[in-house]
Amino acid sequence: MNMSRPARALRHAAVTMSLLGSALATTPAVLPAQWSTVYEQFYLQAPHNWQFRTHYAHADRLFNAFDFGHAILYETLWRFPDKPAEELEVRRYDQLVKRVLPKPPRLPLEEGAIEPKYAQLAPEAKVMFDWAHLLHRQLYDVLADERLDWPRKDAEVARLLTYYRTRPELAFSRKPKTMALMQEQSYSLAFRKKYPKFNGLIWGYHWLQMGLYEPFMVGRTVEEKQAGVRATVTRFWQMLQDAPRSLPHQMPMTVVVAPRFAERYPEAAIIFDNLHSMHDVVSDILTNPAVPRSRKRAEILLAAQRYRDDTTEVMSVPAWRVMSEHMGAENMGGPAVGFLPALPIPSVTYGAVMRHDAQSGAMIGFGYGSAIGDAHAGHNMVAMPATPVKGAAADPHAGHAVPTASDSAQVAALVAGFHEALAQGDSTAALALLTPDVVIVESGAVESLAEYRAHHLPADVAFARAVKAERAPRQVTVAGDVAYSVATWASRGPLEARAADAAGAELIVARHTAAGWRIAAIHWSAPRPR
Missing domain, CATH: 3.10.450.50 (Nuclear Transport Factor 2; Chain: A,)
Structure with a gap:
């Protein structure tokens, strides 16, 4: 019986999950207490399914490589916590950049087969990521479907977001989260400090995932969109030339990388920024030895809950936009469309920490999470005054603090x-x-x-x-x-x-x-x- 590629991929995934389930059935009795019942859910059926894969295969396959990279990362951090940094910074990084990315898989992978131990540790978080990545791919399909005019694309995007929200136990919040969840927890910054090159690669992934929306927002013809996608992919490869210096120094934010997409579809942009932020959080929890192994699952689930709810560390949409812009486009790899031939020069050291007010988006502190090279050695997080110096409040002209x-x-x-x-x-x-x-x-x-x-x-x-x-x-x-x-x-x-x-x-x-x-x-x- 002949089967389509998507059907073969589904069958392969089903067989893989069956084998994984059999393996889990033989694990020690302690694991069922950690296991949470989750179920698979696939594409919302629509004529635009797999349009991006059909017409932009070279870019679509990179996402399969990204999925592999995320899975290898979490599995390595969880299974081999005592291995030297070179395991990720050299061996796994080179595997991804020199072998997997140049020849990415043709179809999406079953990540549970790549990260079986991590999948046992936190299946709830894994499926949250899977559900958001599925939304990513479906949105690419809508924008890549030339049969749809903009009103119909808008309607399909709205339908996909509604479908995404049918899984509240998996869906990231539609409200922007502050950087406190990612940068101000007891375990924060551990991953970027220990693995700056691999962290930069993850941020490069996120830059491309958001950036590939933008050519569809500005391209007027199929040719312009194709050229825009090729240029954005080429820019990603340029970022890998001198890692980690050439990679993003800050987590890319959608408002900056894909401003027209964020303007037209802010709900999707916010969901993806929250998704990418939680990716960093999981890496930090798994990396930081201050979080005992017995507590890592609980911390991951707590973070997942915070990223799903609409109350924890929430900021307004205008504040989210301001915060994103003031993190600096030059620090995130720059915009995905209309960039200059040379990569932008970052204005902060690698992994710089920017703290901000949740409501206004204004930064109230600035420092450095990690350094690259002797020129930046010794920089740590530096607290900055959040209020005027004494005397300024009583007299508006008494002399404001030194501008920051x-x-x-x-x-x-x-x-x-x-x-x-x-x-x-x-x-x-x-x-x-x-x-x-x-x-x-x-x-x-x-x-x-x-x-x-x-x-x-x-x-x-x-x-x-x-x-x-x-x-x-x-x-x-x-x-x-x-x-x-x-x-x-x-x-x-x-x-x-x-x-x-x-x-x-x-x-x-x-x-x-x-x-x-x-x-x-x-x-x-x-x-x-x-």
Whole structure:
């Protein structure tokens, strides 16, 4: 009987799982107490299934290699905790980069056959990863299906996300999680410190997984999309040339690597950022000897619970965007589309730690998780002041603390919060972010706070609610108690039955006050449509 490739893959997976089940049946009696009942669930049936594999096979096969790499990593960390770092940094790394990635498997692998001991340790976490990876592959299929126009693609993405949420015991939260879960636990940073090259490879995987969405968002023809996918894959290979220096120095965030995808499908982008963050957490738990072997399963399950719930270490979507941007595109490998021939030069040491406020996205600390080479030796996590120095609160002009990365992030979060308030129609929240003596320069007029409230504010709220404005990456400069934010913007959409197409620049001046950073002046260079 002839079988299709997907059918043969399913049959192979079923046989593998059957053999694995037989092997587990002979294990000591202690294991059933650790085992949790889980079940397999496959693609949501749709005409677009396997479109990406059919038309972009060279990229699709890399994901099979990535799955192999993740499985080998967890199995090695769990089974051989006492082996020297060279086991992963040299032997396994070379196996992946020189043998597996150049000739990746043609079809997805059964990871349980590669990581049987880890699968026994934490099957719940393994299936969480599998379920999210399945969502990844189905979204590629939707975007790769040239028979679907954008409204139908949007509908299919929504249908897939609904399908994903039918497994709440497996689904990552749709709310962004702070970096505290990944970088501020007792076991955090162990993996990136001990295995910087392999950690960088994992981050490179995540860069490509997110980056391959972007060519489909910007390509206008099949040829442009094909060329974009090839360029993104080539960029990934470029990252491997001088590991770990050439690999991402920070965990790639979707907002930065694939900004158009994150803008159009924020729920999916958030799920994938949470997925990639938990990958790091599991690596840290397995690596850190401070977590006894008897506690590793419990810690992994606790982390999995935190990444599934909608309450633990949650931040707002605007704060997630600000945090991602201020981690630095240059530190994540750069964007997946429109990059320059040379790799970007990171602005932080490898594995730098950035802490932030959960609500605003503003960083409140900065340090280094690990170092590469003698030039960075000795750097450890450094606490930075989260509040103004004594005296600044009582007198807004008494002398703010020396500007830090925290200040620029707070100013960026302030500006993002102002635009978000306008878009939500919350004029009270928007006005609360302005100083009493604010100056608004707009449409050829200069207005005070009272004049702005009475005149242009209602029109700005109406415009922000009706029309989607896209802003270029924001530049923030801090000089003592004053900071300014510069960005360009473009908008397109209906407004009162007319097209609202406009473009311009925005300059916002912020001042540090007793209440923190507040907007003291705004200048929009292009008039708003009336």
